[in-house]
Amino acid sequence: MDYRSDLPRTADLVIVGGGVVGAATAWHAARAGYRPVVLEARPAICTLTTPVAAGAFRLQFDNLEELELVRESVELFLNFEEATRQRTYALGVRQQGYLWLTTSEETAAVQHELVRRLHGWGQTDVELLTGDEARARFPFVGPEVIQARFRQGDGFLHTKRLTYGLAASAVASGASVVANCRATGFVVRSGRVAGVETTLGTIETDTAVVAAGPLSGPLAAAAGIELPVVTVRRHKLWVPDAPAIRPDAPMTIDEDTGAHWRPFGAGAWVLFTDPATPPEPPAILHE
Ligand SMILES: Cc1cc2nc3c(=O)[nH]c(=O)nc-3n(C[C@H](O)[C@H](O)[C@H](O)COP(=O)(O)OP(=O)(O)OC[C@H]3O[C@@H](n4cnc5c(N)ncnc54)[C@H](O)[C@@H]3O)c2cc1C
Structure with a gap:
């Protein structure tokens, strides 16, 4: 640079x-x-x-505006070197999918409706799976999961x-x-x-x-504009060595809590926001 x-x-x-x-x-x-x-x-x-x-990037959203915006981004990710006319920075895109899991009947109904809307918006490659179908495809899925949604084209870069x-x-x-x-x-x-x-x-x-x-x-x-950006602490735990994690596993999300993990290196990253932690100004302001 x-x-x-x-x-x-x-x-x-x-x-x-x-x-x-x-x-x-x-x-x-x-x-x-x-x-x-x-x-x-x-x-x-x-x-x-x-x-x-x-x-991680995905084409699973609950509104068409965001979906269309990110579709443009994904198009760019998949043709990055050509679009940016440079070869120094290759994105290493891995389309391992995004898997959303739920253990709640209520969330399952919401997820069912979301997949119906996504299909209506042309995102027909989003799959709705029963708990058993999810376990057959992804053996790490626990017995309490009753439904999943998955899109193989989502992934990492x-x-x-x-x-x-x-x-x-x-x-x-x-x-x-x-x-x-x-x-x-x-x-x-x-x-x-x-x-x-x-x-x-x-x-x-x-x-x-x-x-x-x-x-x-x-x-x-400072320009007299009130921008409603609220900062909330988000936790990222790096488990460096976890042989049980398959390197080709998808981004896996607990739809009920938002907690998620993805494979990284020989282990995983685990990410979550503690609902008990209130928004606070960025710590960097005080550096
Ligand atoms: C743990 C975690 C995991 C995430 N995972 C994902 C994910 O998987 N997929 C996804 O899409 N998003 C993810 N996000 C969100 C994503 O990282 C952010 O939305 C994105 O990086 C924000 O980019 P930015 O350019 O707005 O901010 P930043 O990357 O923070 O860049 C802002 C820059 O502005 C500079 N700056 C600030 N003030 C000034 C100033 N006064 N003058 C000059 N420079 C200034 C800063 O130094 C900084 O370099 C994640 C976020 C977190 C915290």
Whole structure:
């Protein structure tokens, strides 16, 4: 990744944040003819939320808008090197599926209806399985599971390579990335953004995108915008050595609690949100 060492004086588009959202915004903008400048507060892009994600993608949603949005992303994931015209960052896509399990009759009814709607939206490759069918396909499924939904085409990819590939491709098309540059506020004139204030000075622009991940709320507030981003602590447990986990297992989700696991290396990642933990400001604010 080529970083720019100085802050340009002006830009037609400033993107604050170099996670996957900032990199994707820069890539799309560069393709649309902009020469965006990405500002990243940390020494390198993709060092906050994106690199610790589980790297899973799916086409199972309860609303058509999100489904259509992610369909475009999946199309990009499956043709990444060609679309980004670079070969340095290959995504390593593994379509091992997403398996949602339930032990509750109530959730089973909701899941049944969801699969019906997904089929109606053209996502006919989502399967609804009985508990026994799920156990026959995935022997690790417990006896208490009464129903499952599964889509083989869902899967995993490398989030860091995704971010770097998008950013490098954007830079090749005229974007710039400035690291160690924290946006501290906005210049606002007549209710419109006129610049972004940073630790390296002010950059003039009439268009800015807030892509600061968990820090987006406080940053948008600096422009007088109330962004309802609430941060909730999410736990990720890495079990490094678990021979019982098959490396080709799908992302497996307890539909009743949201807890999930996926194979990783010789073990698994287990992820969950503790419902007893209330939302809190990101700890990084206090660093
Ligand atoms: C444990 C976990 C697992 C997840 N698993 C998945 C998954 O499997 N699939 C999935 O789709 N999603 C998953 N997610 C969600 C996904 O990771 C996030 O939605 C995504 O990474 C957010 O990207 P981002 O670019 O918005 O934020 P970030 O990656 O946090 O990037 C924001 C960037 O902005 C920078 N920044 C902040 N403030 C400023 C400032 N003032 N000036 C300059 N730069 C600034 C930060 O330094 C950072 O680099 C997971 C999330 C977590 C926490």
